[in-house]
Amino acid sequence: MAARSVTLGIDLGTTSVKAALVEAARGDPSGFVVLASCARPARAETAAQSAAAGPQGQEQDVRRIIQALHECLAALPRQQLCKVCGIGVSGQMHGVMFWKTGQGCEWTEAGAAPVFEPRAVSHLVTWQDGRCGSEFLASLPRPESHLSVATGFGCATIFWLLKNSPEFLKSYDAAGTIHDYVVAMLCGLTRPLMSDQNAASWGYFNTRSQSWNLEILRDAGFPVHLLPDVTDPGNVAGRTSQAWFEIPKGTQVGVALGDLQASVYSCMAQRTDAVLNISTSVQLVASMPSGFQPVQTPDPAAPVAYFPYFDRTYLAVAASLNGGNVLAMFVHMLVQWMADLGLEVEESTVYSRMIQAAAQQKDTCLTITPTVLGERHLPDQLASVTRISSSDLSLGHVTRALCRGIVQNLHSMLPFQQLQEWGVERVIGSGSALSRNEVLKQEVQRAFPFPVSYGQDVDAAVGAALVMLQRNLNQQEY
Numbered sequence: 071m072a073a074r075s076v077t078l079g080i081d082l083g084t085t086s087v088k089a090a091l092v093e094a095a096r097g098d099p100s101g102f103v104v105l106a107s108c109a110r111p112a113r114a115e116t117a118a119q120s121a122a123a124g125p126q127g128q129e130q131d132v133r134r135i136i137q138a139l140h141e142c143l144a145a146l147p148r149q150q151l152c153k154v155c156g157i158g159v160s161g162q163m164h165g166v167m168f169w170k171t172g173q174g175c176e177w178t179e180a181g182a183a184p185v186f187e188p189r190a191v192s193h194l195v196t197w198q199d200g201r202c203g204s205e206f207l208a209s210l211p212r213p214e215s216h217l218s219v220a221t222g223f224g225c226a227t228i229f230w231l232l233k234n235s236p237e238f239l240k241s242y243d244a245a246g247t248i249h250d251y252v253v254a255m256l257c258g259l260t261r262p263l264m265s266d267q268n269a270a271s272w273g274y275f276n277t278r279s280q281s282w283n284l285e286i287l288r289d290a291g292f293p294v295h296l297l298p299d300v301t302d303p304g305n306v307a308g309r310t311s312q313a314w315f316e317i318p319k320g321t322q323v324g325v326a327l328g329d330l331q332a333s334v335y336s337c338m339a340q341r342t343d344a345v346l347n348i349s350t351s352v353q354l355v356a357s358m359p360s361g362f363q364p365v366q367t368p369d370p371a372a373p374v375a376y377f378p379y380f381d382r383t384y385l386a387v388a389a390s391l392n393g394g395n396v397l398a399m400f401v402h403m404l405v406q407w408m409a410d411l412g413l414e415v416e417e418s419t420v421y422s423r424m425i426q427a428a429a430q431q432k433d434t435c436l437t438i439t440p441t442v443l444g445e446r447h448l449p450d451q452l453a454s455v456t457r458i459s460s461s462d463l464s465l466g467h468v469t470r471a472l473c474r475g476i477v478q479n480l481h482s483m484l485p486f487q488q489l490q491e492w493g494v495e496r497v498i499g500s501g502s503a504l505s506r507n508e509v510l511k512q513e514v515q516r517a518f519p520f521p522v523s524y525g526q527d528v529d530a531a532v533g534a535a536l537v538m539l540q541r542n543l544n545q546q547e548y
Contacts, residue, residue: 075542076105076153078317079535080142081329082135082161082248084196084350086111086502089142091150092535094543102539104532108145110138118201119193120235126200128222129193132167135248140185143315151316156542157256157323158534160332161249163271164197166224168242168296175255183315186255192238194248197222197351198391202230204449207370211290213274214283217375218368220446224272225287228296245296247271249326256323257308264298265305266378267328275300277378278363303327303380304537324538330355330387331379332533333500342495346514346522347529348504352393352476354484356492358384373447373483380537386492388484391443393476394503396453397421399442400472424469428509431466435459438468438475445483470509477513486518497522500529 081088088109095101114134118127143151170190177186202221210229213219219226224247231239246254246262254262269275274283282297301307307325310317327335334345334355345355362384364376376384401420408415435457442453455471462471497520504510505524515522 075155075539076150077156077158077535077538077542078146078151078154079158079332079531079533079538080139080160080249080252081332081530081534082139082159082252083112083329083530084162084198087135087138087142088531089139089146090531090535091146091154092532092539094539102532102536105150106146107531108142110141110145112138114138114194116193118195120231120238122234123199123201126203128196128198128200130196130248132188132191132194132248132251135194136186136188136252139252140180140183144183146315148316152318154317154321156538157310157317157321158327158332158536158538159249159253159324160327160329160530160534161247161252162197163247163268163328163330164223165194165199165247166227166245166272167194167248167251168192168239168245169251169254170242171244171260174244174251177312184313185315186312188255190242191251192242195222195227198395198443199227200443202226206230211286213368214286214366215270215274215276215368216364216366217270217273217275217277217377218370218372219273220370221449225274225292229290229292232291232293239293239296243295244298246298247326250298253307253323253326256310256314258311259308262298263307263325264300265303265325265327266300267303267331268326269298269300270378271328277384278366301325303331303378304541306541322538322542324534324541327534327537328377329530330377330389331385332530332537334379334385334533336529336533336536337498337500339498340496342493343498344489344494344496344520345498345500346480346504346518347501348393348476348499348510349501350393350395350503352390352480352501354388354480356386356489356494358386358492371447373445386484388480389446390476390480390483391445392440392453392479394501396440396442396476397472397503397507400424400469424465425507425509427464427466428469428473429466429512431464431470434462434467434470434474436462436467436471438471440472440475440479447483470513473507473510474513474516476510477517481517486520490519494520496520499524 090107114130173190
């Protein structure tokens with residue numbers, strides 16, 4: 071009888087950290103059971119370390135993210151953690167953080183549990199960072215890649231720091247995404263290791279040759295020593311150098327995955343499925359056939375990008391910057407207005423009331439284009455409200471129009487007819503903003519010409535665990 075396989079999946083998201091314990095289903099080699107899961111808010115937003123970034127800078131405190139991660143693990147069953155034979159990690163793509171090799175963390179005892187505490191680390195500059203304006207991006211060398219470079223991409227951020235805060239970069243000799251950092255700390259890696267999924271999300275990475283654009287970057291004065299080594303997703307990055315909570319020392323840790331790819335892996339059962347993820351941002355994803363190769367000329371104005379998946383295949387992705395974050399902005403605006411009027415109300419109360427109001431308002435003529443944050447292919451686009459009439463001014467009308475606008479904006483980026491041409495027959499819905507919002511679900515079902523079903527809120531964490539679970543099962547077969 072095969073050994074029991076329990077894997078831990080971790081997802082380091084923009085607003086929350088999630089963890090899930092997954093086990094293979096008995097008698098079903100393709101099935102799995104989620105034994106336990108946990109989510110904790112990150113609450114990691116902080117002021118930019120470089121004053122030159124201004125209000126466009128979007129950074130997070132790495133210590134708070136790791137604290138939320140440890141809170142998640144502390145909430146999982148100890149008797150299951152000690153059975154973990156593999157750890158999969160995913161997280162928010164595009165972002166970059168820096169650390170000193172050998173000084174990135176310190177292992178300590180938190181109660182009875184061994185944990186690591188960040189030490190010589192920078193903030194995480196996230197994918198939402200807006201410091202790289204259109205003029206700055208136009209000044210950068212053209213990448214040798216099918217993917218263009220946008221603000222919030224790791225290499226663009228490093229170029230910006232090179233120009234505006236060169237002394238800052240001299241303090242560090244390693245860089246990666248937040249999830250690359252976690253893998254490096256767990257395994258005690260002397261050099262960070264990155265999957266091609268995360269490398270492609272930084273820019274200046276050629277997915278055909280599986281290599282950074284080193285010559286282009288060197289000629290531009292880029293500090294190429296900061297670029298991580300790259301390997302295939304699904305490969306093992308190393309083994310835990312210490313016991314971590316009840317997880318034994320020597321446990322295999324997979325190279326970090328993109329949260330998008332991990333989410334898709336957890337719920338795309340057939341190639342004819344498309345995945346719609348609405349969390350902080352929005353992604354609509356379809357699988358491209360084996361052998362597909364994207365055109366190698368980057369087009370910054372193209373709303374659909376092709377991201378590496380597994381086994382050298384690609385996902386077609388319409389990635390909108392405007393999703394649950396726009397709903398959160400709307401809630402914050404309402405709370406602020408009420409505070410200006412001398413009234414205090416909790417954001418959670420406002421959110422639940424506005425969804426209730428929109429659920430009762432089945433339709434509206436009000437039209438909201440919700441692109442408050444622009445889009446990567448239209449960075450200067452702003453939001454707008456049109457078709458305003460005296461009968462459409464209630465909270466229900468406005469909330470319904472906002473939810474509809476989020477879905478319609480995605481439709482403008484990737485028309486649903488294109489999905490039909492690609493052979494899509496079903497849409498899998500996932501993500502916290504979608505799972506908790508009945509009105510958004512209604513608008514998705516109204517817009518898509520396919521059946522829509524819903525996955526779990528911990529999709530990326532489950533997906534990361536499943537990648538390691540599948541690897542362990544494959545090893546047992548041999």
